[in-house]
Amino acid sequence: MNQPESSASTNPAKAFYDRISHAYDLLADSNEHVAREKGLAALNVAAGERVLEIGYGTGHSLLQLAEAAGAEGHVCGVDISEGMQKVAQKRVDDGGVADRVTLSVGDVPPLGFADGEFDAVSMSFTLELFPLDTIPEVLAEIRRVLKPGGRVATVSMALTQADEKDSMLEKTYKWMHQHFPHIVDCQPIDAEGSIRDAGFEIRVSDRLEIWTMPVAVVVGIA
Numbered sequence: 001m002n003q004p005e006s007s008a009s010t011n012p013a014k015a016f017y018d019r020i021s022h023a024y025d026l027l028a029d030s031n032e033h034v035a036r037e038k039g040l041a042a043l044n045v046a047a048g049e050r051v052l053e054i055g056y057g058t059g060h061s062l063l064q065l066a067e068a069a070g071a072e073g074h075v076c077g078v079d080i081s082e083g084m085q086k087v088a089q090k091r092v093d094d095g096g097v098a099d100r101v102t103l104s105v106g107d108v109p110p111l112g113f114a115d116g117e118f119d120a121v122s123m124s125f126t127l128e129l130f131p132l133d134t135i136p137e138v139l140a141e142i143r144r145v146l147k148p149g150g151r152v153a154t155v156s157m158a159l160t161q162a163d164e165k166d167s168m169l170e171k172t173y174k175w176m177h178q179h180f181p182h183i184v185d186c187q188p189i190d191a192e193g194s195i196r197d198a199g200f201e202i203r204v205s206d207r208l209e210i211w212t213m214p215v216a217v218v219v220g221i222a
């Protein structure tokens, strides 16, 4: 990662995720793991591929991506939180895949990687943390680092669609994000629309629910 680590220090997400890094799995993993695994299945990483995970958190996906990429492949990860890096690095070490995983700490965007470096990019419960006007920049960076034909998979809190029941919890979430962004740092987004607008062809668009709130799994092709 070419980015200086100090560039991460002004983003409040860094302090927030540093603080909760050791508790994150207790707080979130039991709700999120089914959706996260759906995203990984949709990305369908093959042996020998180079993969980037943005916002790797405590590192569950890194392990699965590294197993799928195999000894000939490689997984890079970038996350803003040093606390998360420590937890994720331990998971990678304990999982016996440290030889094929490289973790860095940095504030995305930009992505400190060369053009066309990756076959696939994975992101779960992270795209919706960015301010809405930053999402196109994040996706443009993802497109830049992907090879032509490369895939991006996102798992994110989604907006309710016309044929879906309005979720009280979703409304509360949006309200909390608007008024207390330091407590609820994410907001439901139109991931599919954003990914399409960034120039990707949509290959997978799937939905599921976490506690009545819609979650979208989207795969786009660069």
Ligand SMILES: C[S@@+](CC[C@H](N)C(=O)[O-])C[C@H]1O[C@@H](n2cnc3c(N)ncnc32)[C@H](O)[C@@H]1O
Residues within 6 Å of the ligand: 011, 013, 014, 017, 032, 036, 054, 055, 056, 057, 058, 060, 078, 079, 080, 081, 084, 106, 107, 108, 109, 123, 124, 125, 126, 129
């Ligand atoms: C909600 S957690 C999701 C973690 C993991 N992907 C999962 O599904 O369990 C979001 C992660 O994104 C990271 N993050 C937040 N803002 C970021 C940014 N601007 N650049 C890089 N990572 C960021 C956080 O540190 C955190 O680890």
